[in-house]
Amino acid sequence: MSFLTSITSAFKGGGSARVPIARGFASPWASALESHAPPFDYATSLQAGYASNPVAQRAVRIVAEGVGAAPVSTDADDLLALVTAPSAGQSLVETIAAHLLLHGNAFIQILKDASGKPVELFALRPERVAIRPGPIGWPEAFAYHLGAQTHVIPLEDEDGWPELIHLKCLNPGDDHYGAGALSAAAQAIAIHNAASRWNHALLENAARPSGALVYQPGDGQGLTADQFERLKAELARAFQGNGNAGRPMLLEGGLSWQSMALSPADMDFATLKAAAARDIALAFGVPPMLLGLPGDNTYSNYREANRALWRLTLLPLADKIFGGIAAGMAPWFSDAQIAVDLDRVPALSEDRERLWKQVSEADFLTPEERRAMLGLAPQENEA
Numbered sequence: 318m319s320f321l322t323s324i325t326s327a328f329k330g331g332g333s334a335r336v337p338i339a340r341g342f343a344s345p346w347a348s349a350l351e352s353h354a355p356p357f358d359y360a361t362s363l364q365a366g367y368a369s370n371p372v373a374q375r376a377v378r379i380v381a382e383g384v385g386a387a388p389v390s391t392d393a394d395d396l397l398a399l400v401t402a403p404s405a406g407q408s409l410v411e412t413i414a415a416h417l418l419l420h421g422n423a424f425i426q427i428l429k430d431a432s433g434k435p436v437e438l439f440a441l442r443p444e445r446v447a448i449r450p451g452p453i454g455w456p457e458a459f460a461y462h463l464g465a466q467t468h469v470i471p472l473e474d475e476d477g478w479p480e481l482i483h484l485k486c487l488n489p490g491d492d493h494y495g496a497g498a499l500s501a502a503a504q505a506i507a508i509h510n511a512a513s514r515w516n517h518a519l520l521e522n523a524a525r526p527s528g529a530l531v532y533q534p535g536d537g538q539g540l541t542a543d544q545f546e547r548l549k550a551e552l553a554r555a556f557q558g559n560g561n562a563g564r565p566m567l568l569e570g571g572l573s574w575q576s577m578a579l580s581p582a583d584m585d586f587a588t589l590k591a592a593a594a595r596d597i598a599l600a601f602g603v604p605p606m607l608l609g610l611p612g613d614n615t616y617s618n619y620r621e622a623n624r625a626l627w628r629l630t631l632l633p634l635a636d637k638i639f640g641g642i643a644a645g646m647a648p649w650f651s652d653a654q655i656a657v658d659l660d661r662v663p664a665l666s667e668d669r670e671r672l673w674k675q676v677s678e679a680d681f682l683t684p685e686e687r688r689a690m691l692g693l694a695p696q697e698n699e700a
Contacts, residue, residue, distance in 0.1 A: 337453035338492045359420060359444045359499075366499050366506040367419060372594045373499075373506055375608055376601035377418050383631045384638065385411025388661035393653035396646055400639070400655065404440045412440040413638050417486055418601060420444060421497030424459065425482040425642065426470065433478060435649055438642070441481075448483075448493045456483070456493060482645030484638060502600035505593045512590035602630035623664045632657060659692075 366373045385408040391397045404412055409425075416423040420443040428437040441461060449469075451457035459481055461468045470481050485495025591611050598605045604622040639655045646653065659665055676687050685695060 335453070335455055338455060362499050362503055362506075363419065365510060366502065370506050370510060370597070372509060372597045372608060372610075373502060373601070376598050376603040377415055379603050379607065379626070380418055380601060380630055380634065381411045381415040383626070384414040384635045387631065387635055388658040389639070389655060390658040391653065391655040393650045393655070396643070396650045396653050396655060399435060399438050399646075400642060402437065404438060409438055409440055410635075410638060413484065414634055416440065416443050417484060417495070417497070417634065417637070419497050419499045421486045421488065421495035421500075422446070423484040423638075425484070425645070427480055427482065427645070429478075433474075433476065435646065438482075450493065454492060459483075478648055479645055482641060484641040486637075498600045498602070502597050505596035505600065509590055509593040509597060512587075512593065516590075602626075620664075620667075624668070627662060627664045 367377060368374070387410075389397060389401070400409060402409065413423045413425065422443045424441040424443055424446045426439045426441055427435050428439055430436045445462050447460045447462065448456045449458040449460055457472050459470045459472070461470060472480060474480055486497060488494060488496035490496075594608070594610050595605045598608050598610065604625055606619060606622040607626060635657045639657070643650070643653050643655050660669060673691065676682065676690050679687070682690070688694070688696060
C-alpha cells in the first residue's frame with residue numbers, strides 16, 4: 318500500500334464502541350446450549366430440496382439467474398468489473414443470490430494484490446463458514462472449514478481493510494446468521510417428494526392400486542403356511558413391477574382376483590402435490606404461474622406474473638446484494654452506487670412508459686424537475 322493509504326487505514330474504526338450483542342464472558346455451558354449454526358441440516362435439505370425437487374430447483378434458478386442477468390448501472394467502472402467478473406467459473410451475483418435464497422447467508426471474500434487493491438470477489442460456500450464473535454458478540458473473524466482444514470479469515474487485515482463481506486436475509490432470532498427460504502419450504506418439499514414417490518410406486522404397479530387375491534375353497538379350509546408363502550413369492554415374481562403390467566393371471570383351486578380402485582383419499586394426492594408445489598414457489602418468491610403449476614389464477618397473464626416477480630422478488634434481492642457489495646467495498650470505492658438499471662428491464666417497460674407519459678404531461682413541472690423524477694442527471698448548461 319502507499320503511504321497515504323497506510324495513514325488512512327491507521328485512522329479507520331474511530332468513534333464510540335458498539336453496544337454488545339452477546340455476553341462478554343465465556344460461559345462453560347455456552348457451547349452446549351448455544352449454537353451459532355443455522356437450525357437445520359443444510360446439506361440434507363439441499364439434496365432433498367434443490368437437487369431432488371424440480372419445483373424448488375426451477376424456482377431458485379429463475380430468481381438467481383434473473384438477478385444475475387439483470388442490467389446494472391454504476392458510477393464506478395472498476396467496481397462493476399469486479400461484480401460482473403466470474404467467480405470460480407460462474408456468475409458471482411447469481412451465486413450470491415442462490416446462497417441467500419437457499420442458506421440465507423452469503424460470504425464474499427475480497428482477494429487483493431500485493432498493493433492491497435481488490436482484484437477479485439469470491440463467493441464462499443456458506444455452510445462451510447462459521448462466524449467467530451468477539452468479546453461483546455460482534456463478528457471478528459470467519460472460519461472456513463474444508464474437511465480437516467480450517468482457514469481463519471479476519472474481519473479486517475492488519476491495515477484495517479475489509480477481508481470479507483457478509484450478506485444475510487432477515488432472521489429476527491439470530492444475531493449472526495440469516496434465515497433462508499429452503500428451511501421455510503422444507504415441509505412443502507417433503508410433501509411434494511413423498512407424493513412423487515407415491516406416484517412412482519403406483520406406476521410400478523401397472524399404474525393402478527394393488528388388488529386382493531381371494532381364496533374360496535369348496536371345503537372351507539384355508540391355505541397352509543407353505544402354500545401362502547409360495548403364492549406370495551409367485552405373485553411378486555410374475556406380476557409385480559412395471560415390467561409385468563398387463564400380464565394375464567391364471568388362477569385355479571378356488572382363487573380369484575379382486576381389483577381395488579383408487580379411493581377419494583388416494584385421489585387427493587394429486588391435489589396435495591399441487592398445493593405443496595405452490596407453497597414451494599411461494600417460499601422462494603416465484604409466482605406459481607411462471608412454473609406452470611395447475612390451479613393458480615392469481616395473475617391474469619404471464620406478463621403480470623413476470624412483473625410481480627421483478628417487483629416483489631428480483632429487485633429487492635438485487636438491491637440487497639448490490640447495496641451490500643457497495644457498502645463492503647466503500648473503503649476503496651467511496652460513495653460508489655451500483656443498482657439495477659430499471660430502464661433496461663423488459664418486464665418493467667410498461668411501468669416505465671407509463672411514468673414517462675405522466676411526467677411528460679405534467680405541465681407544471683420544469684424540465685429539470687422532470688429529469689429528476691425520471692432519475693436522469695441534470696442537463697448541463699451550454700455556454
